[in-house]
Each structure stands twice: as structure tokens, then as C-alpha cells.
Amino acid sequence: MTKTAAIEVQDVSLRLGSTQVLSEVGVTVRAGETVALVGPSGSGKTSLLRLMGGMLVAQEGRVSRLGQDLGQLSPAERRSAQAEVGFIYQDHQLVPTYRVLQNVLTGAIGRQRFWAALRSVWFPNKTEEASAHELLERVGIGEKLFAWTSTLSGGQRQRVAIARALYQCPRVMLADEPVASVDPARAASLVQLLVRLAKEDDLALVVSLHSEDLARRHFDRVIGLKDGRVIFDAPPGALDDDAFLGLYGLESA
């Protein structure tokens, strides 16, 4: 591989309160690489994503992103580092009383001063409107540009959240169970969308999923987490069913 690491997690251990959430985790993700994170509930998927996103800091080990050590940043550096990362949540986390356009434009907030951000959201200019529209076209809901966010379906809102994440021009995209609250057919198309966008924009993409089927079918690599440890980290072709059975604590027959 010639590409440099977009995300590097080295020997990270994390405790939250008295719970050991992650133990000696090491993961590297390169630009343009798509990675699925699977494992049972409580295995540490969300915590690992939040570490990669800079929302948590580990007690031991080192997390670096785009060459920056996330544990060593000043508040200003931290802010600009956050603007490099798009984070997609399980429940979209959009402002329901905004139009779709306004929610997309909030994606740039990490790069803007207060008044610039406020002006952009409330009085978008033609350029901003056009780029928001282009992103909505890319996620398949261009016609919803001026719709009220509260009138959209769950899957459509998740697409708006993806457009918001893209609006900040990220280099890393992290998604925490983005399809947990949509039906299976829509889940597959949302996952395909995320993977396609990551490939088109050369983003490092890490998605945590409950469905091993989606993980094996669409991603370059699958990482299995159990009790805070990496059980496997391999391309889907190299993984057999036993690997997944072991992950969920079931012995193969």
C-alpha cells in the first residue's frame, strides 16, 4: 500500500469509570479504505469510533488522524481537526425545525466563526445553496433541498446527515450504527451509498454495523471486536463463518 494512514490507533486501552471498554486495540485505516466494525453490543464499537472521532481520549496508547496525535492537540487545533471528520450518528441528529438546506450548511460550522456560521445557516447565498444541492443530489434526495427536515422519513434524514458530513469536506468519515433505525432494504442502500461516496472522495470510512452480511458484502475490510479486543481484522474474502460465530460467542458445530 502506498497510501499513508488516515487513522492510526496504536495499543489503545480505554476505561470509562470502572469498566475496561477497550484493551490494547490497534487499527490502521488508509485514505479511500472502507472498514466495517462488527461485534456484539457492548464490545466497544462506539467507543472506538468516538476515539477515532476525537470525542474520547484514551488513557493508554495513541490515536492519530491524518498525522496528528489527537491526545496532543490545543483546543484550537482540536477544533480544526474535528472539521476534518464527518461523523454519522444512529439517529441523524439534525435540527428538525430547519429546512434540509440549512441542516446541510451547518456541516461547515467547525471552519466558521460565529457570525459567518449564523449568516450561512439563515441567509445562504447562491454558492452555498448550489453546493448543498449538489451534495443532496449525490445522496439521492436533491429534490428535498427546501423541505422541512421534520417532514422527512428516517432514511431520508440519514441521507441529509451524510450530506451535512460531506459539506465540511472531510477526509475521514465515521458512522456509528447509521442503519440501526431503518428497515433492511434501506439499510443496504444507505451502506452502499456511504461506501460509494468514500471511494469517490477518497475518504477513510469506518462504519459500525450489527449486520455481518452488510459488512462482508460491501467493505474492503471487516474488524471484529469482542469484549474490547480485536478478534479479527481482514478482508471479507479471508473470513469464514466460524470467525463470525466466534465473535458472537457461539461455538461452530
Place this chain on the structure above:
Amino acid sequence: MTDPRARVLLGIVLGGVAGAVVLGPQGSGGAPAWRVAGEFFGAALHPAMTTDTGDSLIPVAVAGAWATVKFAVAAMVVALSLAIPLAFLCSERVWRGPGFVTVRTLVAGMRSVHELILAVVLLAALGLTPATAILALAIPSAGTMAKVFAELLDEADQSPSLALSGLGADSFQSVVIGTVPIALPSVIAFAFYRLECALRSSAVLGFFGFPTLGYHIHQAAENLRYAEVWTMLYALILLMALAEWWSGAIRRHLEVA
């Protein structure tokens, strides 16, 4: 009369009559109270259109209503410009610490004194100036709005503002851009409700001599010109109905959006 509700009602009416007999029939000026009441309510059917000297009362009523509106709107402008920054300072989402408690105490103090009592105090301090009426209306209103706005901010869904923090927004940015729009429809609805309250209080301030509708009601009542009292009362009712219709229309619009 088998319906128990009818018996209760009859009891209340008989109690009222008995109370009236015990308290005595004397009204003001020695005239029997029932006759004064009769004259007063009789005047409701034919409100005065002109004064004793033959001048039309309509311009007087319109001027009174206009003054009522002016004092109320001016007070709301002052109240909102105080309440909005205070609401952020009273919100747990923006900051915490000793300053937070100080601001909350200040806001509690602002709304603890009723408009009319504040008007009496300010009249003594400032005299009969427009500023007296405006401050008397604005200060308690600002305190109430700051408290309610802050609660609306604190109760609004936090997740969008957390998402914005994740994108690199600072705490003030994420509250203003991620939380304020969620609370905004309720904030506007409450501000309009407070405007209605300010209109009512503005009318009452006329009793202290400010040229609002209350002034004309007070003057006419003092001089026993009941027909004029009714003219001004009808003007006040019309004004309040208009205000409530307008504010209701805006609130309905906000619910739809």
C-alpha cells in the same frame, strides 16, 4: 329539581342574595347599590359617542388605544432586548458557576414585583414620564421571558447541538445554531403571549395618569359618566380581541411550520 348540580347552583344564588342582604344595600353616594348597578349595566347598551360638550369620543378612544399599544410595544422591545441575553446567561447549556447563580437571582428579582407596584415605585422616582410606564411594564416582563426562554433552551433536544460540537463548533455556536431553532417556535409564541399581557397592563397604567385607555375609563368612572366608561371598555375589548387574533394566527402558523 332532581339534578344535584341544579341544587348546588340554587344554593349559590340564595347564598349570594343572603350575602347582599347582610352586607346592606347602600351603594356609593348614598344611592342604593342596585340602582347604581342598573344604571351602569344599562349604559352598556348605549355607549356614549360624544362628550358632554358634544365632541366626538371616537378620536379620544382611538388615541387611548394607540397610546396603550405604544407603551406596550415599547416595553416589549426593551423587555426582549434584556430577556434574550439574560436567557442565554440563565441557560445551563451555556455556562455554569457562581455567575450563573447571580444572573438567575437577578432574573428572579426582576419578575418578583408586579407591574403596578413597580409603577408606583417608579412614579415616585421618575415622575409621570413615558420611561416610567415603559420600565414598569418591561422589567417584570423581561424577567419572566428570560426565565421561560432559558427553560425552553434547556428542555430542547440536545442531540443536534452535540452533533455540531462533534463537527468542531464551540459551545455557544452549537447552542445558537443547534438548539435555538428547536426552541424558537415556543419562544416566539411566548413572546406574543407576553405582548398581550403588556397590552392589558399598559391599559391599567392609565389609572396612574398615563394616557392609555385606563386613563379614560378612570376619568369617566370618577365622574359617573357610565356611557363613556362603556365606550372605552368596548375600545379595550376590541383592541385585545385584535391582539389575540393576531398573536393566535402567528402561533398557529408556527405550529404548522
